[in-house]
Amino acid sequence: MKNISPITKEYLENGYSKTCPIIDMHTHFGPFYRHHMPAANINKMIEILKKCGVKRIVSVPHQSFSDAVYGNSIMQEVIDSYPEYFLGYWCINPNYQDIIKRDLSNFDKFRGFVGFKFIPDYHTYPLTGLKYKPVLEFANEHKLLILVHTWGGSSFNSPQMVLEIAKEYPDVRFIMGHSGYGDWELSVSIARDLPNVYLELTAVYVAHDFSMLPGGSGTPVQLLSCLSVNGIIEYMVGIASSKKIVFGTDLPWYSPHFAAGAILFARIGDEQKHDILHRNAEELLENFLKEDK
Amino acid sequence: MKLKIRFIDCNCSFGVPGIPFFRIAKNAAELVEELDFCGIDKCLVHHASMRFDSPIIGNNRVIEEIKEYRSRLLPTWAILPSQTGEQPEAKIFIKKMIKNDIKILWSFPNEHRYNLDENTFGDLLQLLTKRHIPLFVKDNLLSIGKLLASFPKLIVIAVNQGPHNVDRYLFPLIEKYPNLYIETSSYIGADAIENFCAKYGPNKLLFGTGFPNNCSGGSILQLIQANISHSYKEAIAHGNIERLLKEVKL
Numbered sequence: 424m425k426n427i428s429p430i431t432k433e434y435l436e437n438g439y440s441k442t443c444p445i446i447d448m449h450t451h452f453g454p455f456y457r458h459h460m461p462a463a464n465i466n467k468m469i470e471i472l473k474k475c476g477v478k479r480i481v482s483v484p485h486q487s488f489s490d491a492v493y494g495n496s497i498m499q500e501v502i503d504s505y506p507e508y509f510l511g512y513w514c515i516n517p518n519y520q521d522i523i524k525r526d527l528s529n530f531d532k533f534r535g536f537v538g539f540k541f542i543p544d545y546h547t548y549p550l551t552g553l554k555y556k557p558v559l560e561f562a563n564e565h566k567l568l569i570l571v572h573t574w575g576g577s578s579f580n581s582p583q584m585v586l587e588i589a590k591e592y593p594d595v596r597f598i599m600g601h602s603g604y605g606d607w608e609l610s611v612s613i614a615r616d617l618p619n620v621y622l623e624l625t626a627v628y629v630a631h632d633f634s635m636l637p638g639g640s641g642t643p644v645q646l647l648s649c650l651s652v653n654g655i656i657e658y659m660v661g662i663a664s665s666k667k668i669v670f671g672t673d674l675p676w677y678s679p680h681f682a683a684g685a686i687l688f689a690r691i692g693d694e695q696k697h698d699i700l701h702r703n704a705e706e707l708l709e710n711f712l713k714e715d716k
Numbered sequence: 717m718k719l720k721i722r723f724i725d726c727n728c729s730f731g732v733p734g735i736p737f738f739r740i741a742k743n744a745a746e747l748v749e750e751l752d753f754c755g756i757d758k759c760l761v762h763h764a765s766m767r768f769d770s771p772i773i774g775n776n777r778v779i780e781e782i783k784e785y786r787s788r789l790l791p792t793w794a795i796l797p798s799q800t801g802e803q804p805e806a807k808i809f810i811k812k813m814i815k816n817d818i819k820i821l822w823s824f825p826n827e828h829r830y831n832l833d834e835n836t837f838g839d840l841l842q843l844l845t846k847r848h849i850p851l852f853v854k855d856n857l858l859s860i861g862k863l864l865a866s867f868p869k870l871i872v873i874a875v876n877q878g879p880h881n882v883d884r885y886l887f888p889l890i891e892k893y894p895n896l897y898i899e900t901s902s903y904i905g906a907d908a909i910e911n912f913c914a915k916y917g918p919n920k921l922l923f924g925t926g927f928p929n930n931c932s933g934g935s936i937l938q939l940i941q942a943n944i945s946h947s948y949k950e951a952i953a954h955g956n957i958e959r960l961l962k963e964v965k966l
Contacts, residue, residue: 424717424755426933432717438941458881461911471906474943629879629904630929634826636880637858647735653928654739674906677879680941681904681934688754688933690739 431687439476446704447480449625449671455485462675475679483540487514502535512540517554538568543579550584563592570598575606582610605646614663625671628685656689665695719755724954727924731764740928766794792820806839819964822852834866847965857885864893871895878902901926918948
């Protein structure tokens with residue numbers, strides 16, 4: 424093998440790296456109605472985190488997708504039970520404004536939540552719609568993170584929509600879940616041009632052909648540019664720089680080793696791998712990782 | 717560095733596709749460079765033009781363009797219906813395969829707009845079954861289930877199954893059809909390989925990267941670090957496809 428990266432060698436030999444751990448900025452847990460996920464329970468997930476050298480994950484339970492009140496309460500329980508592994512995003516369902524109002528007024532009481540998760544494709548409500556406005560204003564005022572599910576060509580969460588709101592709320596740090604999959608040129612240019620927007624790699628390292636999924640996908644659109652992604656990490660690093668990319672897996676959807684392998688075999692330097700696998704996340708989560716230091 | 721496991725990649729290609737891409741292997745030499753970078757010993761290769769141009773063109777190009785690399789690159793062909801005259805009838809097609817030492821076929825029913833069924837390919841599929849010739853199929857498991865209902869002994873390798881988990885479709889088919897295999901390039905769920913092996917053992921999984929559509933390194937690290945025995949990893953990485961290739965009766 425001609426890949427001579429010392430970090431890659433460590434992962435191949437041990438499954439993890441002592442010097443280059445992983446922080447996963449995009450995970451879930453719990454069963455999900457659309458798919459069987461053999462690693463969806465907490466104990467199995469923690470076993471996988473240990474094996475892969477993942478030192479912290481930021482999560483949203485699948486249950487939040489439908490019933491955010493129930494799901495967010497589970498997230499709080501898991502953070503309280505496993506604070507050494509779990510941080511959380513408070514999931515926002517824009518279709519329930521009364522709940523949002525109540526949750527924002529109580530947000531300072533929640534423990535271990537780094538910000539919010541928006542999944543507009545799943546809630547079929549546009550990211551730029553008025554119902555997200557109170558949350559965006561709150562996050563801007565408190566300088567919080569927002570992980571947004573994004574997908575190229577979507578009517579609900581396209582990269583273009585991220586561009587619009589990221590300019591309007593400069594103190595929110597937006598993490599573009601799936602990096603606006605397929606609409607690569609625009610997504611990467613947004614991350615390059617706006618200091619408060621980051622690319623997140625969940626699903627980016629594998630081609631998406633929705634014709635292979637008999638029941639379709641939760642994301643409604645597939646661009647032809649979804650069919651070939653090898654080299655995308657090098658492209659992102661080249662345009663937006665490794666400082667604007669964070670690691671994610673959708674765990675338990677995707678194997679952390681598969682995701683890490685795509686980065687470890689990308690034609691980029693080890694310093695850039697450090698940025699993507701943990702350093703950028705450490706900066707974004709600085710206030711929440713203080714105890715680790 | 718030498719990897720602990722010898723890899724044969726069952727799903728990779730070279731050549732220039734029409735779709736957008738970032739980094740591909742434009743020719744066989746670049747594909748071999750990719751294999752060397754990743755530590756992959758050999759691969760079953762198809763030409764991008766077999767999928768995105770036409771098998772009429774691509775089946776010839778793959779033979780011509782890998783001549784220098786036959787020890788590393790094993791050529792495959794793609795099928796089309798014979799009724800349109802684009803490909804010869806089954807017996808003649810098999811003779812051409814023998815002449816060119818082709819032991820693996822691909823089917824791209826969606827891209828090439830045909831039904832992979834008895835009506836369209838009955839004669840060919842009977843011959844493939846009789847001669848133990850594996851057919852790599854890029855289609856979803858609903859279609860593959862229908863195919864296997866008509867040809868239950870056909871050796872079918874379902875490729876690119878994912879990346880979303882498809883076990884609810886897959887496991888009933890695996891339990892019913894002994895010659896159904898899964899290529900792993902998109903079977904990337906957390907614990908998916910481990911869970912599959914715990915239920916069915918390793919013999920139905922074939923290692924693939926999906927290069928250049930996928931990043932090769934993902935499949936490599938996933939299998940090397942899978943929580944299964946070394947012998948299971950060896951079976952998936954190369955043993956199963958070597959067995960299938962040996963059993964082909966050209």
